Amino acid sequence: MSKGVLLVNLGSPKSTDPKDVKEYLDEFLMDERVIDVPYWARVLLVRGIVLNTRPKKSAAAYQKIWWDEGSPLIVLSERLQEKMDKNTSVPIALAMRYGEPSIKSGLQELHDKGVDEVLLFPLYPQFAMATTETILVLAEQLRKEHFPKMQFTAVPPFYNHADYIRVLAESIAEKLKGKDFQHLLFSYHGVPERHIRKSDVTKSHCKIDGSCCQTPSAAHQFCYRHQCYETTRLVAEYLELKENSYSVSFQSRLGFDPWLQPYTDRTIERFGKQGMKKLAIVTPAFVSDCLETLEEIAMEGEEIFHEVGGEEFTVVPCLNDRDDWVKVLSRWVDEWAHQKPVEA
Known part of the structure; x- marks a missing residue:
C-alpha cells in the first residue's frame, strides 16, 4: 500500500471581509460537536442570533492580525506542511476542518498521488470533541462517500509525549x-x-x-x-x-x-x-x-x-514551523510509515 499523511488544523475565513467571516463562522458554529445542541436550537442560536452580530466584530479582529500572505493560521500551517514534506519519506497534504483547503480536497490530493493508506494527523495536542473528534468523524464520512478503498490511522493526542x-x-x-x-x-x-x-x-x-x-x-x-x-x-x-x-x-x-x-x-x-x-x-x-x-x-x-x-x-509563540518541531513531527511520520507505532 502507498502511504501519505493529512495534517489537519482548525481553519480560517478566506479573507477579513465580514461575508467571508460569516461563511466561516456558519460552518464552524453549526458543527454539532462545537455547539452540541439539537439542530433546531443550533440554527436558532447561530443563524438567528450569532451570525447577525458576530461576523463584523470577528472581521475587525481578523484585520488586526491578518498577514500580507493571508491568514496566519493558514500560512503557518502551509510552512509546516512544506517543511515536513521535505523531511519525510511519504507525501504530506494539508487540510482545514473548516474552510479551505478542505479535508476532502486534502484526501483527494493524496488519492491523486496513489495514496491508499492515510495517517490522519489532527494538529491538536489534547483531545476534545470540538477539535480532534470532529476531524476524525468528518474524515471517516468522506472516506465512505468518496474514498472507500482508503485506510485511515489516526495520530493519538500527544499532550504528554x-x-x-x-x-x-x-x-x-x-x-x-x-x-x-x-x-x-x-x-x-x-x-x-x-x-x-x-x-x-x-x-x-x-x-x-x-x-x-x-x-x-x-x-x-x-x-x-x-x-x-x-x-x-x-x-x-x-x-x-x-x-x-x-x-x-x-x-x-x-x-x-x-x-x-x-x-x-x-x-x-x-x-x-x-x-x-x-x-x-x-x-x-x-x-x-x-x-x-x-x-x-x-x-x-x-x-x-x-x-x-x-x-x-x-x-510565547506557538510551535508553528520551528525546526525542532518539524524534526519531531517528521520522525513520527517516518516511524509510522515504517510500521513503528506512533505512541504518546
Whole structure:
C-alpha cells in the first residue's frame, strides 16, 4: 500500500471581509460537536442570533492580525506542511476542518498521488470533541462517500509525549531567557463543561471538582481538562518551575453555559489587580498562531494587564514551523510509515 499523511488544523475565513467571516463562522458554529445542541436550537442560536452580530466584530479582529500572505493560521500551517514534506519519506497534504483547503480536497490530493493508506494527523495536542473528534468523524464520512478503498490511522493526542513536551518547554525557555517574569500562565482554549462529561467513557469519573483530573482513570484518554493539566505539569517539571510560579486558565468562551475555569481574561485581570507587574503566557492548545493567540491573548490580554497596572506581558509563540518541531513531527511520520507505532 502507498502511504501519505493529512495534517489537519482548525481553519480560517478566506479573507477579513465580514461575508467571508460569516461563511466561516456558519460552518464552524453549526458543527454539532462545537455547539452540541439539537439542530433546531443550533440554527436558532447561530443563524438567528450569532451570525447577525458576530461576523463584523470577528472581521475587525481578523484585520488586526491578518498577514500580507493571508491568514496566519493558514500560512503557518502551509510552512509546516512544506517543511515536513521535505523531511519525510511519504507525501504530506494539508487540510482545514473548516474552510479551505478542505479535508476532502486534502484526501483527494493524496488519492491523486496513489495514496491508499492515510495517517490522519489532527494538529491538536489534547483531545476534545470540538477539535480532534470532529476531524476524525468528518474524515471517516468522506472516506465512505468518496474514498472507500482508503485506510485511515489516526495520530493519538500527544499532550504528554516526551518529544512534544521537550520542544514546547524549550520554546518557552527560549522566549523567557533573561526575562524576570513573576508568573507563567498556561492558557488553553476553553470548552463547555458538558463536553468534558460527554467525553467521559466511564460516565461517572469526570466531576470537574479539582481532584478527578489527578485520579487515574480510563476517562483521561478523552478528557481535555486532564490533558491540559498534564501538559502543564510535564512542562513545569521539565523547566523545573517553582510551585505557585505557574497556573492554568481557559480562554474563548461562548454563550451562557459554564465553561472550563478559571477564565483567562479574568485571571490576567486578577493578577494585575494583585500587583503583579511581569506576566508571561503560553497557549499549548494551539500548535499554530491564530486569532485566539495573536489577537485574543497578545493584544486583548496585554491591554487588560496594562489597564490594571501590569507592566511586562510576554507571549510565547506557538510551535508553528520551528525546526525542532518539524524534526519531531517528521520522525513520527517516518516511524509510522515504517510500521513503528506512533505512541504518546
